[in-house]
Amino acid sequence: MAKLYFHYSTMNAGKSTVLLQAAHNYVERGMHPYLLTARLDNRAGEARIASRIGIGQKADTFAEGEDLYAKVEVQLSEGPCACVFVDEAQFLQPDQVWQLARVVDDLNVPVMCFGLRVDFRGALFPGSATLLALSDEMREVRTICHCGKKATMVVRLDASGKPQRDGAQVQIGGNETYVSLCRRHWREAVGDN
Numbered sequence: 001m002a003k004l005y006f007h008y009s010t011m012n013a014g015k016s017t018v019l020l021q022a023a024h025n026y027v028e029r030g031m032h033p034y035l036l037t038a039r040l041d042n043r044a045g046e047a048r049i050a051s052r053i054g055i056g057q058k059a060d061t062f063a064e065g066e067d068l069y070a071k072v073e074v075q076l077s078e079g080p081c082a083c084v085f086v087d088e089a090q091f092l093q094p095d096q097v098w099q100l101a102r103v104v105d106d107l108n109v110p111v112m113c114f115g116l117r118v119d120f121r122g123a124l125f126p127g128s129a130t131l132l133a134l135s136d137e138m139r140e141v142r143t144i145c146h147c148g149k150k151a152t153m154v155v156r157l158d159a160s161g162k163p164q165r166d167g168a169q170v171q172i173g174g175n176e177t178y179v180s181l182c183r184r185h186w187r188e189a190v191g192d193n
């Protein structure tokens with residue numbers, strides 16, 4: 001039985017590495033995974049999922065308003081599609097998560113989503129909130145804070161290294177950087193005592 005999976009974590013935990021490894025396992029067995037990533041993210045160049053440890057793979061993209069059920073149907077009409085992998089799944093719209101759930105239920109194709117759980121303000125991304133609600137299985141991709149505790153939060157630093165509390169949830173192409181921290185050190189960084 002196909003399932004909807006959500007692999008969640010904070011920034012820089014190696015989600016894309018886990019995704020690429022899992023997709024590679026399909027390829028090794030002669031099966032065809034279908035890779036998707038968010039179109040708004042051009043960090044790795046257009047339509048490419050890249051890992052910070054240096055591996056990468058070409059991918060199709062999803063954009064706001066696109067019907068992902070229809071997209072997977074097109075894939076299936078053109079050839080085999082053993083599993084759908086979605087990177088940057090926090091950027092899925094809630095409707096698109098439901099479409100992926102229908103891919104699992106009605107097309108019997110497993111869907112593995114990889115994304116951030118919370119943004120730099122400590123709020124759930126809408127895509128992740130819907131995935132937390134609908135997924136059949138959830139797995140945490142872990143990384144650690146500088147203190148050694150599990151990092152569950154992310155702080156956004158502006159160009160001068162100052163932690164930001166407010167601003168748009170999605171900011172692409174700016175000079176800000178993100179650091180993953182445990183909740184205590186996140187609270188300390190953003191001045192929430």
Ligand SMILES: [Zn+2]
Nearest residue numbers: 145147182185
């Ligand atoms: Zn810490």
